[in-house]
Amino acid sequence: MSALAEEFDPASIVTHDPVVRVEGICKHYGSVEALRSIDLQFERGKLTTLLGPSGCGKTTLLKIIAGLVPATSGRIMVNGRAVTGPGPERAFVFQDFALMPWATVLRNVAFGLELKGTPAAERNRVARHHIEQVGLQGFEDKYPHELSGGMRQRVGIARAFAVNADVLLLDEPFSAVDEQNRRKFQEDLLRLVEIENKTFIFVTHSIEEAVYVSDRIVLLSPRPGRVSQVIEPKIDRAADPDDIRRDAGYLDVVEEIWQGLRHYAE
Amino acid sequence: MTLFGFRIPMMASLIVWALVWEIVGHMDVIFLIPPMSAILSAGIDLVQTASWQNATVVTIRSFVIGMALAIGIGVPLGVLMGRSRIADNIFGLWVNMFVSAPLSALVPVLMILFGMGETTIVVTVFLFAVWIIVLDARAGVMQVPPSLIEMARSYGAPPSTILRKIVLLAALPEILAGIRIGLIRGVKGVVIGQILVAIIGYGELFELYSRSFDMERFWALTIVLFAAAMLLSGIVERAEKRIEYYAGAR
Numbered sequence: 073m074s075a076l077a078e079e080f081d082p083a084s085i086v087t088h089d090p091v092v093r094v095e096g097i098c099k100h101y102g103s104v105e106a107l108r109s110i111d112l113q114f115e116r117g118k119l120t121t122l123l124g125p126s127g128c129g130k131t132t133l134l135k136i137i138a139g140l141v142p143a144t145s146g147r148i149m150v151n152g153r154a155v156t157g158p159g160p161e162r163a164f165v166f167q168d169f170a171l172m173p174w175a176t177v178l179r180n181v182a183f184g185l186e187l188k189g190t191p192a193a194e195r196n197r198v199a200r201h202h203i204e205q206v207g208l209q210g211f212e213d214k215y216p217h218e219l220s221g222g223m224r225q226r227v228g229i230a231r232a233f234a235v236n237a238d239v240l241l242l243d244e245p246f247s248a249v250d251e252q253n254r255r256k257f258q259e260d261l262l263r264l265v266e267i268e269n270k271t272f273i274f275v276t277h278s279i280e281e282a283v284y285v286s287d288r289i290v291l292l293s294p295r296p297g298r299v300s301q302v303i304e305p306k307i308d309r310a311a312d313p314d315d316i317r318r319d320a321g322y323l324d325v326v327e328e329i330w331q332g333l334r335h336y337a338e
Numbered sequence: 339m340t341l342f343g344f345r346i347p348m349m350a351s352l353i354v355w356a357l358v359w360e361i362v363g364h365m366d367v368i369f370l371i372p373p374m375s376a377i378l379s380a381g382i383d384l385v386q387t388a389s390w391q392n393a394t395v396v397t398i399r400s401f402v403i404g405m406a407l408a409i410g411i412g413v414p415l416g417v418l419m420g421r422s423r424i425a426d427n428i429f430g431l432w433v434n435m436f437v438s439a440p441l442s443a444l445v446p447v448l449m450i451l452f453g454m455g456e457t458t459i460v461v462t463v464f465l466f467a468v469w470i471i472v473l474d475a476r477a478g479v480m481q482v483p484p485s486l487i488e489m490a491r492s493y494g495a496p497p498s499t500i501l502r503k504i505v506l507l508a509a510l511p512e513i514l515a516g517i518r519i520g521l522i523r524g525v526k527g528v529v530i531g532q533i534l535v536a537i538i539g540y541g542e543l544f545e546l547y548s549r550s551f552d553m554e555r556f557w558a559l560t561i562v563l564f565a566a567a568m569l570l571s572g573i574v575e576r577a578e579k580r581i582e583y584y585a586g587a588r
Contacts, residue, residue: 140488158492170489174507174581184493235493 091116091238091271092137097146099132105296106132109146112290112299116238119265119272121286123279123329125336129297130275131243137273138164138241150239160188163237167244169224171216177203178212180227184235195234202230206260222253233264239271246281258285259313266309279333283307283325284316291332301332372553381558389543390559396539400456401528404463408520412468413513416475417505426476433476437469441527445534459531459538466527467520474516478509511581518574525567 092114099107107129114120122130135141137148139158147154150161158164163184171180178199179186185195203212206226216224225245232240246254262285265272276282282289283305293300305325307316316322356374363373384390419426419433445462452458482505490500506513532541540559547556 135488138492140492158494160494162492164489164492166485166489168483168485170483170485172486172504172507174510187490187493187495187499 090114091151092273093149094133094137095147095149097133097136097148098144099129099136099141099297100144107136107143108296108298110297110299114239114271114273116271117265117269118287119261119274119285120288120290121274121276121282122290122292123276123282124292124297124300125294125333126277127297128292128294130277130292133292133297134241134243134273134275137239138162140164160235161237162239162241163232163235165225165228165232165240165242165245167247169216169221169228169248171224171227173216176213176215177208177219177227180216181230181234184231188235199230199234202234203227205233205264206230220253222249222257225249225257229264233268237270239273242272242274244275244277247276247278254281255313261285262309279326279329280317283322283329289329291329294336303329369551370553372557376554377557377561380554381561384555384558385562393539393543396456397528397532400459400531400539401463401524404460404527405467405521405524407460407464408467408471408524409517411464412471412516412520413475416472416513416516417479417501417509419472420476420479420509421501421505429472433469433472436465437473441465442530442534445531448531449535454535454537456538458535459528462531463524463527466530467524470523471513471516471520474512474519475509478512478516479505481512482508511578514574514578514581518571518578521570521574522567525563525570529563 090113094110094112094114097107097110098105110133112120122133124130132141136143139148139155139162142156149155150159172183175183178196181203182190182195182199185198190198200209200212203209206229208223208226208230211219211223216227219227225248228245246257249257258281261272261274265285274282274285284307286305289303289305290299291301291303292298303325305322307319307322307325309316311319359371360374363371363376415425415429419429441462444465445458448458448461448465452461486504486508487500490504495503529540529544532539533544535541536545540563543559544556547553547559
């Protein structure tokens with residue numbers, strides 16, 4: 073296997089524990105073809121990034137996996153069962169945070185459990201644990217408008233973790249966060265991938281972000297969205313974050329992806 | 339506001355205008371404008387009369403029933419229109435027509451339909467207030483961020499829960515704004531209705547005072563009504579202030 077990347081061939085991808093399987097997903101909006109026969113598998117404990125230029129349908133694909141948007145054809149299997157709508161085994165992190173402005177941090181984080189009917193004492197206990205995990209202890213009784221953008225997305229992430237789903241779906245979660253916070257977030261995300269042993273599916277349009285956080289990058293090409301390439305950046309995550317960003321291997325993968333995408337840019 | 343370094347209290351302009359009124363009144367320019375002090379003393383006498391107290395009870399009763407109907411029907415209808423394309427198409431045209439229609443012209447028709455009694459007044463209050471409440475509730479529901487609804491769906495909320503825990507709360511600022519404007523329009527409705535019917539409540543009193551050129555009492559009654567409308571709107575505005583952070587943080 074090449075140290076950097078390999079051409080896409082569905083049969084060659086060895087999946088030990090495919091938690092999520094995307095099988096022949098197509099999506100049409102009227103006469104517009106948004107996605108064409110997408111086949112992908114996602115393993116436990118790994119972070120896969122869907123990367124591509126705008127209009128490639130990466131967010132649409134993520135929302136189809138989440139069950140928020142119906143596919144025109146094809147099916148989504150989660151833990152071996154076909155799913156047609158949202159389910160408790162998947163949790164979604166939104167680009168615009170999607171926090172309830174009338175609810176405190178604690179209630180926002182506990183909201184998934186509240187909808188499940190978990191008793192208040194139990195859900196608050198779980199929510200407090202996850203608030204602490206994302207470094208927001210002391211902010212439990214604050215309202216979203218009292219928090220910075222970065223802190224709001226921490227609330228969104230804590231809410232997704234609080235329901236203890238197997239699959240975490242993240243839709244450009246750091247794009248509304250400033251640059252310093254984004255780097256910190258990426259490092260925190262890597263730590264969470266390591267300790268949580270969940271399946272992460274991550275959408276971004278930032279090549280650097282994708283290469284830095286991903287075990288595997290699925291490159292989508294636009295109009296209609298298709299899988300054009302699957303890249304596995306082999307990056308030593310044990311190294312210091314700043315060293316990784318200067319590492320030749322890291323920079324080579326970034327360059328390779330850029331070469332693959334540049335003809336889509338004006 | 340400050341003037342020559344002195345802080346001027348909020349209601350100062352009101353006092354200035356009352357003084358101007360007093361002076362004009364004493365100049366005896368026109369009988370329509372009696373001095374403010376005479377109006378105030380007439381007002382104090384007025385509120386002690388049985389006719390004023392009875393008229394007030396009748397007026398408040400019509401207003402409260404009409405407003406309760408306007409809110410009870412207007413808010414659900416607006417929410418429905420905001421959520422359902424079909425309902426919006428069915429009712430949209432009518433609501434938009436009525437919100438700007440000269441409703442006073444309809445009151446004589448209402449008198450034929452509902453008689454010369456309180457029912458007509460209640461219906462008038464309802465018709466004056468309900469449309470803006472519908473439109474504001476609809477606008478509030480329509481601008482609920484789609485991602486908040488997706489969020490609730492992704493955590494497994496059924497449509498009824500989404501309506502109760504997300505849509506209604508997210509639209510609350512607009513719903514309250516609609517109710518506040520509806521209340522002011524309702525006050526207009528109750529007075530116009532009573533004046534046109536002319537034999538009930540404040541309408542009867544207005545009719546009586548203007549026919550007998552009793553301008554002191556006429557103005558006193560008007561001021562009482564203005565104060566009531568401002569008080570009502572002030573109360574709702576306070577409630578709106580408490581949830582003001584919504585709008586900015588959505």
